[in-house]
Amino acid sequence: MKWSFKIATVAGTEVRIHITFFILLVFVAMQGMAGGHGLNGAVDALLFVSAAFVCVLLHEFGHVFAAAGYGIRTPDITLLPIGGVARLERMPTKPVQELVVAICGPLVNVAIASAIFLFVGIGFVASPEYHFEQSGRFWEKLMAWNIMMVVFNMIPAFPMDGGRVLRAFLAMLMDYGRATRLAATVGQGIALVTALWMLMSGNVSPVLLLIAFFIFMAAGQEAASVTQREATNGLRVRDAMLTDFRVLPPDATLRDAVDLLLSGSQHDFPMMNEGGDLLGMLTRQRLISGLSEYGPGHSAHAVIEPCEVSVTALTGLSEAMEQLGASMCPALPVIDGVTGRLVGLLTAENVGELMMIKAALKRA
Numbered sequence: 001m002k003w004s005f006k007i008a009t010v011a012g013t014e015v016r017i018h019i020t021f022f023i024l025l026v027f028v029a030m031q032g033m034a035g036g037h038g039l040n041g042a043v044d045a046l047l048f049v050s051a052a053f054v055c056v057l058l059h060e061f062g063h064v065f066a067a068a069g070y071g072i073r074t075p076d077i078t079l080l081p082i083g084g085v086a087r088l089e090r091m092p093t094k095p096v097q098e099l100v101v102a103i104c105g106p107l108v109n110v111a112i113a114s115a116i117f118l119f120v121g122i123g124f125v126a127s128p129e130y131h132f133e134q135s136g137r138f139w140e141k142l143m144a145w146n147i148m149m150v151v152f153n154m155i156p157a158f159p160m161d162g163g164r165v166l167r168a169f170l171a172m173l174m175d176y177g178r179a180t181r182l183a184a185t186v187g188q189g190i191a192l193v194t195a196l197w198m199l200m201s202g203n204v205s206p207v208l209l210l211i212a213f214f215i216f217m218a219a220g221q222e223a224a225s226v227t228q229r230e231a232t233n234g235l236r237v238r239d240a241m242l243t244d245f246r247v248l249p250p251d252a253t254l255r256d257a258v259d260l261l262l263s264g265s266q267h268d269f270p271m272m273n274e275g276g277d278l279l280g281m282l283t284r285q286r287l288i289s290g291l292s293e294y295g296p297g298h299s300a301h302a303v304i305e306p307c308e309v310s311v312t313a314l315t316g317l318s319e320a321m322e323q324l325g326a327s328m329c330p331a332l333p334v335i336d337g338v339t340g341r342l343v344g345l346l347t348a349e350n351v352g353e354l355m356m357i358k359a360a361l362k363r364a
């Protein structure tokens, strides 16, 4: 995540705060100030929002620790004004495991709300008067916030936890792909009905409308990515890689690369040294920006993308596609596992073509 910085590391997971989060704090403080209680109002507002986001963070750690139980690491959690995002290395594909990981977030909020209910209820902890929005008692408000988090997160729509819970339940009854598509359709239906209901009742909340739109898109994306994973199931990089490609020598100029670019349909050119080792990739984007910055006589080597990630011809296609998506390079070098020589290039375009061919053959 860009524009975020680390505030702590807990059990191997970085906790990061997005810069826009501070805009929320300023906004909340100003709102508290305007509430008629002056500086006290601002302090109370900040205290409450901070406490609320500690609960968000604990919710995310509920997912993180549940995932850790299945050996899945979480490199980081980012706090955004709209909530927290825990970036799990991967989601478990076993339904029971996904169910546990998804439900452990909301369970944390259930635990917090119950604890507040108990402690404040029996008078163990005093709930101070506080002034923010409508004045009320601090702990009661925080309890309500946690209950709201449970309700909101359990809406059965991706990317909410409830969507994952629904998918996990469905995946116990049918295959994973069908379960995902069905869960995504349910989520999109909920988003659509909410939006329509708002528009028809004339009671339009821009924030809710935005959330509905976001859910609609996210659900579609989830279904598409699972469908893609299904389609590439059992396929390897060698099934889709480009094997007929041009290579740049280390002393090539940008002019040489332009000649190659214009004479064929290849966009990105691997550069190799005399020993046959890959030095990096001259992508079309780098070539164009290099041309405008330095002119055609410049060394191509100076502007290549290092492309540290490479795959072998036997790497699973879906795994390779994930690496391609995370990489800065639009084409992944495919290396022979034994000799270490470059044997192919993997591009999204080629994989797309393979998918089209597969789909056409299925229909035939």
Ligand SMILES: [Zn+2]
Pocket: 059, 060, 063, 105, 106, 153, 161
């Ligand atoms: Zn969650």
